[in-house]
Amino acid sequence: MIHRIKYELLLSFFLLSTLNAQSIQNIEINGNITFNDSDIKSWIQLGVNSPVYPGILDSIKNRLADNLARRGYFNASFEGTAVLQTADSQKVNLVINVDEGSPTYFQNIFITSDDSTAIDQLQSRFDFLESQVFNEYQLEEIISEILSEYENKGHPFIKISIQSIQFYDDSISGNHLADVKMNIRRGEKRSIDKIEIRGNTSTKDYVIVRELRIIQGEEYSQENINELPKRLNRLRFFQPVNIPQYYINSRNEGILLIEVVEKQTNNFDGIIGYIPGGKSNQKGYVTGLVNVVLRNLFGTGRSAAIRWQKLDRFSQELELKYLEPWL
Structure with a gap:
């Protein structure tokens, strides 16, 4: 019995070592209609001569399923996907079978907000998505645009949260549909009331403030704040400066925190x-x-x-x- 266990362990170790030493000779993709072969290959993150590792098929299927779902294909399957040994056992061929399935479409996008006057305008930003194939990247792009617009108009703490995504099938057409509910909280409008500087041991505070060109009490704008490191770096007094932080102190004042590390000048x-x-x-x-x-x-x-x-x-x-x- 002991000899049998040792034999099985040695056999398993031999097979694992052989698998780890192998690499991919060819990748064959079948069944894909909407997405081309280059899309599939970029998603699986493998190519010719990539090493073969234990669990490679599960990794391939998971990566494909994730990327297809992000683009609205939640019902894909990969039956028959396999790793095939070549004659000399030194290489393998990947056969990837992709059944994309039917896409899911945006049906309704519902918006709630703490700014009731802006709901119609916000809703209109998403209208073009309705009846389009569900696409996570398009949805994120619109959300990112809204965040940037509000952050540049005095709302540094705006939050957009997706509260739910409901998937269902249309009883008549049989289409896969999705309703998205999201909440947009713009938060209180803020300004830069004070500038706090840390890390300067030689350079005077007023030298840094003057280079920032910020007027005390001006409206918060993330776009303007992102430009501040460039202005300070032009002085050549500091190590590369990071984007300043913004916070509210105990007096409800908006503080712009500038952190610098001085260098030899x-x-x-x-x-x-x-x-x-x-x-x-x-x-x-x-x-x-x-x-x-x-x-x-x-x-x-x-x-x-x-x-x-x-x-x-x-x-x-x-x-x-x-x-x-x-x-």
Whole structure:
């Protein structure tokens, strides 16, 4: 009995090792009508020479079912899908049979909102979907557009939730239908009442605020906030700046939080030497090059540069630069 168990374990291990060493030689797709072969291959995330692994058929079927459902085909089946060994057992051929089934159509889209005056306008955004094949990506695109519009008009905390999707069959046509119910809560209109800055150890707060070009009390706009890192990065005082966060404090004020990490903005390089006198009555002299650059002078955003150069005993150069960026 013990020898039999060992034999079965060794056989299982051998088969598993053989399967792991194999790769795909060819992928054959049959039965698909609406979606082409390239769609199917992109969904299964496999190609020629991809390794074969345990459970590969289940992965293929699950990925196909998920992608078809997102595009309105909830009744697909994959009967006869198989992994076939080649003659030398080093490669396999994938045979994928796809029966897409009948699509599901949007029938009704019901909208509720805390803004009763906007319901008709919001509803009209989804009207074109009715009687179209259910498509998750189209639905998400419209939702994303609405979110962006409200976020750019003073509503940072807008929420859109799909409360239910009811699937049923039409008793007359037999078509698969779906009713979608969603709620849109725009939330209170907000403004940027204060700017909070963290992480700046050298750069003054007013330098950062001035570069943001935000007027205290202005209406919240996500589009404008997304542009703020570009303005701060142009200063070259900080590591790449992330998109600022927005929150409401205990006083019900809208706070824009700017977090920065300062980087080295000053440079010093140079070389100094001494040339001794060539004759008994001739004194030696100092020679060299010194270059000092201060890109954020005292944290004010101003910059200054000093360059000194002396190549011989008879001449030297001194160059001074100063930049006032706010004139």
